[in-house]
Amino acid sequence: GDSVTQMEGPVTLSEEAFLTINCTYTATGYPSLFWYVQYPGEGLQLLLKATKADDKGSNKGFEATYRKETTSFHLEKGSVQVSDSAVYFCAQNPSNTGKLIFGQGTTLQVKP
Amino acid sequence: GAVVSQHPSRVICKSGTSVKIECRSLDFQATTMFWYRQFPKQSLMLMATSNEGSKATYEQGVEKDKFLINHASLTLSTLTVTSAHPEDSSFYICSAVTPKGGAYEQYFGPGTRLTVT
Numbered sequence: 001g002d003s004v005t006q007m008e009g010p011v012t013l014s015e016e017a018f019l020t021i022n023c024t025y026t027a028t029g030y031p032s033l034f035w036y037v038q039y040p041g042e043g044l045q046l047l048l049k050a051t052k053a054d055d056k057g058s059n060k061g062f063e064a065t066y067r068k069e070t071t072s073f074h075l076e077k078g079s080v081q082v083s084d085s086a087v088y089f090c091a092q093n094p095s096n097t098g099k100l101i102f103g104q105g106t107t108l109q110v111k112p
Numbered sequence: 113g114a115v116v117s118q119h120p121s122r123v124i125c126k127s128g129t130s131v132k133i134e135c136r137s138l139d140f141q142a143t144t145m146f147w148y149r150q151f152p153k154q155s156l157m158l159m160a161t162s163n164e165g166s167k168a169t170y171e172q173g174v175e176k177d178k179f180l181i182n183h184a185s186l187t188l189s190t191l192t193v194t195s196a197h198p199e200d201s202s203f204y205i206c207s208a209v210t211p212k213g214g215a216y217e218q219y220f221g222p223g224t225r226l227t228v229t
Binding site (some may be wrong): 032101 | 118144146153154155156158161205207209215216218220221222223
């Protein structure tokens with residue numbers, strides 16, 4: 001069935017380090033792909049999305065490219081800040097109905 | 113931007129009682145709302161899909177008689193945890209979906225922390 005797999009955390013980085021959080025998916029069709037962020041004590045916020053192959057989603061310095069050939073949607077940021085510390089969820093929307101399938105989440109901790 | 117609220121944000125109840133959680137879309141009409149459950153340090157698990165004016169669709173393994181969902185209007189869905197037990201303690205999150213440009217935009221509520229003692 002459709003699924004999303006993220007790299008296990010926690011990921012601990014120093015401020016200004018480069019970030020990559022891997023995400024791969026399995027799907028029978030061509031889903032939209034998303035990254036959501038959950039800050040401590042808060043709900044989920046959409047970080048970025050891509051709706052078709054080779055699309056690049058970007059927001060707040062974060063980027064992810066929809067790679068159909070590798071079924072991946074890895075999240076990257078060139079220089080992380082302490083304020084980026086949060087849990088990041090990769091998700092897919094396989095049927096374009098809004099029903100999301102989430103990965104297990106990756107906790108990012110950025111130290112000054 | 114679109115805002116989804118949940119009420120209450122936190123609730124503590126005794127085992128055997130029922131708890132109702134509200135999910136509201138504040139500035140848009142939601143054709144569909146979803147209810148998720150999130151265990152500590154784990155991902156979100158979809159519990160059910162709530163469509164206005166019709167019965168909710170539950171995911172496999174979710175007891176529909178225990179988690180009652182009512183979507184009475186295009187801006188309100190409620191989740192009632194009936195006869196709650198400590199194992200029902202969790203973080204419950206709703207989301208509201210609205211069509212936009214041929215696709216769907218989904219907005220999440222801030223979540224409700226349920227603790228059953």
